[in-house]
Amino acid sequence: MAQATDISRAYADQFARLRATLPGAKDPKLSALREGALARFAKAGVPTPRLEDWKYTRLGALLDGAFEPSSPVVNGIGEDAIDALSPALAGGPRLVFVNGLLRADLCCLDGLPAGMRVESLGAAPADLAEALADRDADALWSLNGALARDGAIVTVAKDAGEGDPLHIVHLARPGAGGEASHTRHMIRIEPGAAATVVESFFGPDGAAYWSNAACLIRVGRDARLRHFRRQQEGAAGLHRTAVRVELDAGAAYESFGLFLGGAIGRDEISVRFAGEGASCTLDGIYLGRGTQHLDCTTRVFHAVPRCTSHETYRGVLDDKAHGVFQGLIRVEKQAQKTDAHMLSKTLLLSDRAAVDAKPELEILADDVQCSHGATTGDLDPASLFFLRSRGLPEARARAMLVEAFITQMVEGIGPDAVRADFTAAASAWSAGGLGGGMTGGRA
Amino acid sequence: MLEIKNLHVTVGGKEILHGINLSLDEGQVHAVMGPNGSGKSTLAYVLAGRDGYEVTRGEIVFDGKDLNAMTPEERAHAGVFLAFQYPVEIPGVSGLNFLKSALNEVRKGRGESELDAVEFLKLMRERVSELKMDEALLKRPVNVGFSGGEKKRNEILQMSLLEPRLAVLDETDSGLDIDALRIVAEGVNSLRSPKRAMLVITHYQRLLSYIVPDKVHILAGGKIIAEGGKELALELEEKGYAMFGVTDEAA
Known part of the structure; x- marks a missing residue:
């Protein structure tokens, strides 16, 4: 294992090489933001199992050395290839990122719902500071913020009705291996509006690569977002998605993840209730076999009264696959009438498969309905x-x-x-x- | 067709059946009656091949074959059918998909051709209407949200589709009101045939007023303690299990 300081230095070198080409490079405020993020990453380093939050997930090759920025790919991928990955979503509005960079020629914005506006990170200077926010970040979020070259900024105008799902496709085309992409998305649903966004992650088997995606979401008053993630990275892929959601009063956020790819995958989602009467459902299913390691980590912060959060995660693990479900629910003292439930169920199909389930309830309010449950086992013998x-x-x-x-x-x-x-x-x-x-x- | 000889069965290290002898011919319907805890369900499960029901002595010969050497699915293909006392609910599996898979596996196992979707639906509709079932139930997951009567009728529907040689009915009457009992019993009676045998396991005589057996075996304490014709069930109804000097925990 390389020294953490060597790895941090290598990423700092990358940043120095890339910085002039990064969105917002000419804006000193944004440069400072990126430098700050890089410094925070350097201080913390790539997370290791010594951190409580990463106790069950060891990031393998990411601890052995820095991953180089992945190279732009301009040919060899057609629209048909993208359609074939998700036939049921083909023909609908979509954005396609190959190696973390938007490929306008593969996008389709014809059926974009009325009221939905989509821009790339580089084309939205006014929104960059918000999109690159680094508050309460962990090291990988910060690294993403320092190095993000592209991403989508999706804005849904006030009171816009829900249209077809917007599909954001992430496709890895690693060269020699040891390459990373750091996409940064921001989705804002303005008050009273509704939208559906699907994010998919694909990559080839073979070379190791790293998808380090970050997505910042704000759902305005009485607005609704349905957010789906399908993680189907290549067999040697390393995947980390971090989703951070802030919900205004009366807002609804529904997340559903299907995680079945990659050698190591970690999907992290944090939801913060900022206004009363909001709700979220966080559902997911992870399917692992071989030696896959799939981690689903959720955090829900009830900071205001009368919000509802329901979480259901299921896992199916075969062979020597390892699953992790970590779910934190924190209910602040003032967050009375909170309704928060969390359930994790895992099927272990082999004696060598394993799961670590860690539900954590921190409840400071006294008038709440909270529960959690976790079951692990084989198929029901009676059935x-x-x-x-x-x-x-x-x-x-x-x-x-x-x-x-x-x-x-x-x-x-x-x-x-x-x-x-x-x-x-x-x-x-x-x-x-x-x-x-x-x-x-x-x- | 079925010869059970000196059958000893252990469950979880404890012997439950202590040497059962029972023989059943084609076309016959036998009842096995007994108080709670007598080993009735153990007999049903061991015939169907449930894990954990271990034959320690004796044998079960079915159409000349050693039943105990066969897996549950092989027994089903050979023509053994168990109607469960407590049919399981299987969320996520649609009733139709389950029935079609089961029927075609059994047909394959018997060297018959599989039915395509159209043939299957035609057959299924026929059988569903014979049993006066609501076809919409089968679009739901197996037994999920079914009433007790619907679950039992669903068992009889499976029996009617799979056309077993030997049907074992484990307390099919339990949990049914009189109307549901009559419908289920009519379904069972309509499946009586010279080529098929049935073993009707029950605690009470009630079911046997509708499904009239050729012979009655009384099981108590893991042994057959009396045998006779259908009048034995009536006598038992009158006098209770005490007539055999055994106590009935449920009474």
């Missing part, structure tokens, strides 16, 4: 016996129950196109053979 007694061979009965466990989550997805897209991705995972652990010594 398995029932199906086999009806003639289904054991492997097929198991596959049917695993698929049912997943289906129960994805069938609740609202927008038809997104449900079709996520269902297809989850089914493809289920059909991808249920691994060695499925047949290993289980009578």
